Amino acid sequence: MFCYQCEETMNGTGCTMNGMCGKKGEVAVLQDRLIYALKGYAFCNSRGRLKGCNDPDFGPFVMEALFSTLTNVNFDAVYFEDMIQNTLRRRDVVRDNVHGGAPPGPQAPNAAVITYDELMEKTAEEIGVLSTENVDVRSLRETLIYGLKGISAYGMHAFILNSENDDVYRFIEKALISTIEDSPLDKPDVEQMIALLMECGSVGVQIMSMLDAANTGAYGSPVPTSVSTGVGKNPGILISGHDLKDLEMLLEQTKGTGIDVYTHGEMLPANGYPFFQEYEHLVGNYGNSWWHQKSEFENFNGPILMTTNCLVPPKESYADRLFTTNMVGYSDDKIQIKHISAKSDGSKDFSEIIDAAKKCLPPNELENGTVMTGFAHEAVLSVADKVVDAVKSGDIKKFVVMAGCDGRRKERQYYTDFAKELPKDTIILTAGCAKYRYNKLDLGDIGGIPRVLDAGQCNDCYSLVVIALKLAEVFGAESVNDLPLVFNIAWYEQKATLVFLALLSLNVKNIVIGPTLPACLSPTVLDVLVKTFNVSKNTDVDSDMKRLITL
Numbered sequence: 001m002f003c004y005q006c007e008e009t010m011n012g013t014g015c016t017m018n019g020m021c022g023k024k025g026e027v028a029v030l031q032d033r034l035i036y037a038l039k040g041y042a043f044c045n046s047r048g049r050l051k052g053c054n055d056p057d058f059g060p061f062v063m064e065a066l067f068s069t070l071t072n073v074n075f076d077a078v079y080f081e082d083m084i085q086n087t088l089r090r091r092d093v094v095r096d097n098v099h100g101g102a103p104p105g106p107q108a109p110n111a112a113v114i115t116y117d118e119l120m121e122k123t124a125e126e127i128g129v130l131s132t133e134n135v136d137v138r139s140l141r142e143t144l145i146y147g148l149k150g151i152s153a154y155g156m157h158a159f160i161l162n163s164e165n166d167d168v169y170r171f172i173e174k175a176l177i178s179t180i181e182d183s184p185l186d187k188p189d190v191e192q193m194i195a196l197l198m199e200c201g202s203v204g205v206q207i208m209s210m211l212d213a214a215n216t217g218a219y220g221s222p223v224p225t226s227v228s229t230g231v232g233k234n235p236g237i238l239i240s241g242h243d244l245k246d247l248e249m250l251l252e253q254t255k256g257t258g259i260d261v262y263t264h265g266e267m268l269p270a271n272g273y274p275f276f277q278e279y280e281h282l283v284g285n286y287g288n289s290w291w292h293q294k295s296e297f298e299n300f301n302g303p304i305l306m307t308t309n310c311l312v313p314p315k316e317s318y319a320d321r322l323f324t325t326n327m328v329g330y331s332d333d334k335i336q337i338k339h340i341s342a343k344s345d346g347s348k349d350f351s352e353i354i355d356a357a358k359k360c361l362p363p364n365e366l367e368n369g370t371v372m373t374g375f376a377h378e379a380v381l382s383v384a385d386k387v388v389d390a391v392k393s394g395d396i397k398k399f400v401v402m403a404g405c406d407g408r409r410k411e412r413q414y415y416t417d418f419a420k421e422l423p424k425d426t427i428i429l430t431a432g433c434a435k436y437r438y439n440k441l442d443l444g445d446i447g448g449i450p451r452v453l454d455a456g457q458c459n460d461c462y463s464l465v466v467i468a469l470k471l472a473e474v475f476g477a478e479s480v481n482d483l484p485l486v487f488n489i490a491w492y493e494q495k496a497t498l499v500f501l502a503l504l505s506l507n508v509k510n511i512v513i514g515p516t517l518p519a520c521l522s523p524t525v526l527d528v529l530v531k532t533f534n535v536s537k538n539t540d541v542d543s544d545m546k547r548l549i550t551l
Helices: 025-051 058-068 077-099 116-121 135-160 166-178 190-219 244-254 265-272 290-300 351-358 377-381 384-393 410-421 433-437 458-474 494-505 523-533 541-550
Strands: 225-228 236-240 260-263 282-285 304-306 322-325 338-340 370-373 398-401 426-430 452-454 485-490 512-514
Touching: 025 058, 025 077, 025 116, 025 166, 058 077, 058 135, 058 166, 077 116, 135 166, 135 190, 135 244, 135 458, 135 494, 135 523, 166 190, 190 244, 190 458, 190 494, 190 523, 225 265, 225 282, 236 244, 236 265, 236 290, 236 351, 244 260, 244 265, 244 351, 260 265, 265 282, 265 290, 265 370, 338 351, 370 452, 377 384, 377 458, 384 458, 398 458, 398 541, 410 433, 410 485, 410 541, 433 485, 458 494, 485 494, 485 541
Parallel strands: 236 260, 236 304, 260 282, 304 322, 322 338, 398 426, 398 485, 426 452, 485 512
Antiparallel strands: 225 370
16 A cells, blocks of 8 residues: 555655554555546546436545545445445446447546456556656645545535535546546646646635535524533433534434433534524533544443544444444454445434433543634624724734644644744634644633634635635735735645645635645645745744744
């Protein structure tokens, strides 16, 4: 195997035996094979579009498949074997319709004709990341694939809420094909390929906007909410991941059962939606970001429903209480996690989880306090005049976007220390699980405006874009780059890669990213980003405070 798609990649270069995330080498190679099959499927489907015989389910299927290959989503080899076979079946149907059952001709790429048996013989070196020899072409292609994974993750959430766009599907198709088309490896057109990355970022803005509209259309616009971090005396069910539709179904099915429901990790912002606040047995948030789950899930006592990433390979002590749904899955020689599948109408039966909860003790208390969420764009813009007045009076000197992902590296203490050292006239704008590094600090407020404004999940970085663009409009600035606004972003996985590309597509400059730079960026590609957008890595708190805040 070779995988360098996440921030934890071995030695900052690539995992080659097993993934630092817990992904086995066997599963990593199966994911490479699946992506290779998806490229051939995209090629055939694009030809089918020209003849009106493309697969109408291409978009949702490919998004689910790509989503399953994100870091910490699916660790089940059988799942990927089935997905590969399904992808090739779909590809063959479209290809046969295009060519009337005849061979597709010598111009078709191997990914369009390879059989299942042949593909399962292919090694990672033959079809994976390293199969592209030119390091810059490889860098650009893989970064694009990771952006597509981010689009697919957010796109699937929108699709579940009946929101989709064929233009998004066409871009996914085009982008996948671009990674198999022959390139002049001696003189790769880096500028053209970077333009495709910028288009990926633009589609990322579009898909996050679609998801924002789908979420608020279904559940109302988030409102500032104080969320309990303590526990009650009833048995509980813990829901983690990102999927709000699953939370809706779980809350409805647990009504009147005497079971409390708690959010975990990236589900914390769900507490800010008016729809979910109508359920009295949604009692609060339990624990912190994803990487704490081994200890937190063990202490919870009740069942846990994992709806999307970020799943960590579980301990046997709570594996029998862990359930997965959607494209999440886990199995190994010792552990087989129970999976809840959707029915044909999209509904799910959580009765097994509910029955398990009734037999469990209440959660062990980890902490007892509150944390704020619900500061999405509508909530912030509703007090825009107050914010503007505070800026004009000098009470607010700077906004610091500290969105993104949390992770296990000890270097991430930097974000806690940075937040602590920020002057009291600064406001932190955040979204994603990076907020757990500072959202429980007592940083106070500025004229009633909390100094940490949590817009929501990682996909809600869109809210931060809307806020920034509105501030630019109010202050008459030509762009967000002219605002008292700086970006100090943490990243971990591929959705963060998409958010990064989305910001670049909006011509946001001077972004600081950490705790490391993505290993997939070759020196040449990184140099282009530095020269064009002045992207840089974080350093230490004192130095970054001077260059971002005090100068």
